[in-house]
Amino acid sequence: MDHTPRILMACSECYPVAKVGGMADVVGALPKYLVRCGVTPTVVMPRYDLPWFYEHEHELIHEGYLQFPHTVHPFRVIRYAPEVLGFELIAIDLPGLFDRASVYLDSNGEGYRDEPLRNISFQRAILQWWNTDPDRYDLLHCHDHMTGLMPFLMRYAYAYQGLSAKSVFFTIHNALHRGRLSWSVVSLLPHFDTWKSGLLEWDEAIDSLASALRCSDRINTVSPGYLEELPAASQGLEWIFQHESHKMIGLLNGVDYEVWNPSTDKYLAYHKKKSLEQFKKKNKEALIGSFATPGLPLFIFIGRFAHQKGVDVMLRAIHEHLLVRQDANFLILGSGDKDLEYQAQTLARTHSAHVSALVDYNEKLSHIMYAGADFLLMPSRVEPCGLNQMFSMRYGTVPVVHHTGGLKDTVPDITVDGNGISFNSVTTGDIMHAMHRSLELYADQAAMKALRSKISEIDLSWDASAEAYAQEYKSLLSRT
Numbered sequence: 001m002d003h004t005p006r007i008l009m010a011c012s013e014c015y016p017v018a019k020v021g022g023m024a025d026v027v028g029a030l031p032k033y034l035v036r037c038g039v040t041p042t043v044v045m046p047r048y049d050l051p052w053f054y055e056h057e058h059e060l061i062h063e064g065y066l067q068f069p070h071t072v073h074p075f076r077v078i079r080y081a082p083e084v085l086g087f088e089l090i091a092i093d094l095p096g097l098f099d100r101a102s103v104y105l106d107s108n109g110e111g112y113r114d115e116p117l118r119n120i121s122f123q124r125a126i127l128q129w130w131n132t133d134p135d136r137y138d139l140l141h142c143h144d145h146m147t148g149l150m151p152f153l154m155r156y157a158y159a160y161q162g163l164s165a166k167s168v169f170f171t172i173h174n175a176l177h178r179g180r181l182s183w184s185v186v187s188l189l190p191h192f193d194t195w196k197s198g199l200l201e202w203d204e205a206i207d208s209l210a211s212a213l214r215c216s217d218r219i220n221t222v223s224p225g226y227l228e229e230l231p232a233a234s235q236g237l238e239w240i241f242q243h244e245s246h247k248m249i250g251l252l253n254g255v256d257y258e259v260w261n262p263s264t265d266k267y268l269a270y271h272k273k274k275s276l277e278q279f280k281k282k283n284k285e286a287l288i289g290s291f292a293t294p295g296l297p298l299f300i301f302i303g304r305f306a307h308q309k310g311v312d313v314m315l316r317a318i319h320e321h322l323l324v325r326q327d328a329n330f331l332i333l334g335s336g337d338k339d340l341e342y343q344a345q346t347l348a349r350t351h352s353a354h355v356s357a358l359v360d361y362n363e364k365l366s367h368i369m370y371a372g373a374d375f376l377l378m379p380s381r382v383e384p385c386g387l388n389q390m391f392s393m394r395y396g397t398v399p400v401v402h403h404t405g406g407l408k409d410t411v412p413d414i415t416v417d418g419n420g421i422s423f424n425s426v427t428t429g430d431i432m433h434a435m436h437r438s439l440e441l442y443a444d445q446a447a448m449k450a451l452r453s454k455i456s457e458i459d460l461s462w463d464a465s466a467e468a469y470a471q472e473y474k475s476l477l478s479r480t
């Protein structure tokens with residue numbers, strides 16, 4: 001190859017363009033670090049109705065039509081030059097499908113009803129456009145089920161023959177979401193070799209993730225710990241994970257040091273200068289304001305209100321704790337499941353001197369919380385990597401986590417000279433016990449100070465993992 005590998009990364013979120021969770025953090029950071037590893041990345045994502053897309057200079061580079069059985073759907077391909085984000089960004093404009101302000105959920109907090117049509121159209125538009133000049137990119141890197149049909153379609157749909165020999169790399173950010181589609185939507189797909197339809201199916205439906213696992217050349221999970229768990233527990237996909245294990249590796253996510261830097265973070269009023277303790281103190285004062293009882297240790301939770309995140313059990317544990325001891329404050333920021341939102345607000349009303357629950361998505365506040373808190377609670381039932389614990393460590397906040405997935409890799413317990421407090425099961429008892437241990441640690445000022453300082457200096461950057469991704473791409477490309 002006479003040029004650096006050109007990688008097309010297909011995804012549904014990318015920070016700072018559009019963010020719902022960790023995938024956006026990853027896709028917004030990894031390409032910047034890949035550039036330093038001799039790779040030329042381009043990110044392709046849907047164009048949502050969000051200000052970022054209008055506020056930055058762009059050019060229209062392609063217009064086309066998707067052919068469906070009874071209709072055609074127009075699409076446009078819009079380019080943002082590398083000067084904007086540090087890498088090229090392509091936005092696929094599909095009027096009527098993605099020009100909405102919320103990425104996945106409607107105003108009731110439920111997935112959009114036309115999700116199958118949205119996801120299929122997005123994936124088809126990318127492939128149709130790329131197929132007009134296959135040499136534009138050397139390799140496709142897909143992220144999660146929203147792009148999970150592309151590996152199959154590239155190989156077996158007649159319309160994209162120019163792409164059939166390209167390598168595909170696939171990243172699993174979260175295997176709980178599969179992109180399962182009824183076979184009744186098969187007519188939305190372009191014609192493909194029907195002898196291969198088995199590669200689309202799992203458990204009597206089209207399963208985007210299962211298909212991607214079988215049709216991609218190489219796959220990674222976002223932590224080694226999660227990779228270990230999937231062959232034993234993946235809600236019916238265990239056999240595929242066992243069978244395809246030879247293609248899989250675990251590559252731990254990193255932190256974007258340009259964004260998450262306590263000395264320069266654009267969202268913080270108080271930056272870290274010489275003293276970490278001063279940084280924590282000032283940000284805690286800014287954060288607590290009038291909500292809490294002064295002088296107490298502060299626990300925070302930031303995240304999606306979803307069963308996966310263990311919010312239900314955490315809320316019960318906080319309630320039980322405060323019934324007995326009123327020796328800590330809790331600040332909860334998140335949104336999602338309406339029932340959990342209600343439970344969090346009820347907890348805050350019941351213990352108003354100690355708990356505040358903000359049902360919101362607030363990027364700025366999240367930064368101030370990581371900076372100002374003493375402890376971060378992360379009781380996830382499943383955690384493919386988790387970034388919150390890494391952001392909090394960087395800002396000197398001690399993570400209190402369930403021993404699972406990426407939390408296992410990044411937060412060994414302090415009893416084994418680790419980085420935080422870890423508990424074995426997501427139960428009220430285990431979480432309460434972990435909170436007691438945290439409060440004991442807090443009372444030992446010297447130990448707390450030493451741990452803060454240690455975790456804030458751990459190298460959590462993308463450097464090592466970006467190099468590993470680059471090596472994986474290069475090894476795939478050397479085969480062709």
Ligand code: ADP
Nearest residue numbers: 021022303304334360361362363366386387388
């Ligand atoms: P997941 O991708 O499963 O949601 P991660 O821990 O990998 O979980 O990443 C979550 C990301 O989303 C972090 O950057 C976190 O700070 C951010 N986040 C989640 N909920 C909120 C919220 N309500 N407000 C601000 N940021 C949030």
